[in-house]
Amino acid sequence: MPLQVSDYSWQQTKTAVFLSLPLKGVCVRDTDVFCTENYLKVNFPPFLFEAFLYAPIDDENSKAKVGNDTIVFTLYKKEAAMWETLSVTGVDKEMMQRIRERSVLQAQERAKEATEAKAAAKRKDQKYALSVMMKIEEEERKKIEDMKENERIKATKELEAWKEYQRKAEEQKKIQREEKLCQKEKQIKEERKKLKSKSLTGNSAPRNLATKGRNSENIFTEKLKEDSIPAPRSVGSIKINFTPRVFPTALRESQVAEEEEWLHKQAEARRAMNTHIPELCDLKEEEKNPEWLKDKGNKLFATENYLAAINAYNLAIRLNNKIPLLYLNRAACHLKLKNLHKTIEDSSKAYRIMKRHLRLIHPTELYKLMLRRFGM
Template identity: 30%
Template sequence: MPLIVKDFKWRQTEALIIIQVPLHGIHQSKVDLFTSPKYIKASFERYFFEAFLLYEVNISNSKCTLTATDIIFELVKHEDILWDKLEIDVSKKEKLELKKKLIEEEHKNFQNTCKEKYDKNCHLKKVAVQEQIGLDTKQRDLIDKIRNDEKNSALGDLEKWQQKITQPKIIELPSDSEDSEEEKPIIVPKKTTFVRQKKLPVTSDPVPLPRKTATLKVDFTARQFPTPSRESQLEEENEWLRKQAEVRRSIGFVSEDLRPEEKNPQYLKSKGEEFLKAENYLGAISAFSFGIKLTDQFPDLYIGRSEAHFKHGNFYKATQDCSKAIELLRPAVPSNLKERVTCISRRGKALAKMGYFKEGISELEVAIKLCPNDEELKNALVEMKDELNATENQND
């Protein structure tokens, strides 16, 4: 329930009613006001104030001031008389009905006022549009008038010129008779003569030959990243390259540390084999990869990297390197038989490690056909078949 404010103060003059309502510590921004000619109210948080005025007041000329401590109503009277009291004496029920009636009337008045403003604005817009259309029409008419005047003036000058050139010449000749007292003018019609002009040869500028085509070669700056370079990401990219270089140094191989004479595939192949013997598989992969970057037609580099991937557990990459090495070992000749058998058997073992036992068995069978005396391949085939049978039995 709201607390009714009863400690308000009021005073009057012959023209004004001044009501001072205390805010009781509530901030002025939380005050909600309603005013009408015979009823005013103010609500702020849990407090509520209302007054049913004895007579009507002029709301349009009245004002309400909010201070830090009070609400001050300055209500202008319709008649310059002193009131006996501030409010009318009616029952609570009658006050509720009167309040409801006054609020509804005020809302209707407010709606009517808004509608009148809206209609007035619409009317003003229509008038403005009509005036603008009138101004545009006058402007167009003025432009048409000026254009027609210029046209008529030009046509008039043309007609005068035509009349001037077609007007016959009047030549006065002396009279041969002595008896004539006046000299009569002789009118000689103007003759038009046509002169045949020789046609001159038409000379035109020579058409230039088509431009020669050429191919422009564009070289892009080498980058370690597939995306274009951005200045905003330069620091992050350098930080990433620095970290990668630290990782490569930790595994024992950095391409930037190589001397120019060391940057050849044969040296990198031997470097990778040294890393394989030391079981530094990441270093071996880096060495072989840098050699492949220098030349991608050296099968020994792919064979070495496939072994490093296989021992490091990268079976899928091992199968890729084996396939690439087999492509480079064509045509199949006895001199590269050992390398082909190594690649095929290693690819079969990698497939088996990934769970493709049937494909791995097929690869080992092909390798055994190429090298039937290799007992290690035969033992690997037997073990792979046993693993396949064990896997099928578990699934059953």
């Protein structure tokens, strides 16, 4: 039963009410203060104080100070007037209960409005932050595009400069060739003049000189042709030999007889398996291949469809129960489904098969292989 506090003191002005409430041992942590326009409640077990205020107050701006075994309230009035009493008199229990309920509803509505206002402010802040981030990203994107454009312009200028340099070099070479041709023509003309001046008598001498001039002219034209026309390319042929695909290995590494025997045994084993498993008769040809089923199980495992992957591995194991990787893959599926006993069983089967057929893998290496397979 709470103790009602009645030995309080209060003073007032036209705009405020000052209430002093003595509570022994009062502290902020254990004190519950509830205040609305017309109702004030203080709960500090085992003490309880209630006041149905004479007139409405501004509960948002009102204050309370806790300390020195006392709570001091500063209640600001909504209307400037002097109160006759702190709490209204002549209020029955039903009226008190209605005032309490109305005060609680007002407090709840105010808390709801505050929550909505806080959420709206938060959304506004998020929207502003998002707009700022989008603006920053847009600026960064524009900056990157400008850098790319500048690099493209720079590369284009460098390419144009290189083309201009090549064009000038070609023109320089062409000019040099023309100058050489002019010099050679001048030399031929000078030689002809000298030969004409030396020819004084006889027809044989002029003929010899003329033939000599023609020979020199032919030599000159041949040299010009040699300088201007490049030499023809050398003709060659490349012979390509393809290795016949008798088996997946290269011909230099394959042993045809052993491989044909192995293929024959595989075909017989598949036929025998198909006769022992009646439901395989309705499957397609590729669905009877354990490797194809293993790849299908791996794809289903990647899409997290572990039960379908287990079904694919089960059928592959029924077709060929000597492939340890099928047991390891099925163990990985069981591990994802938390079937730990089946995981251990499949891992042990894979270990026994690899130990029996390979005998080259150390148990430590096999353990590491299993860990990598399970993604641990």
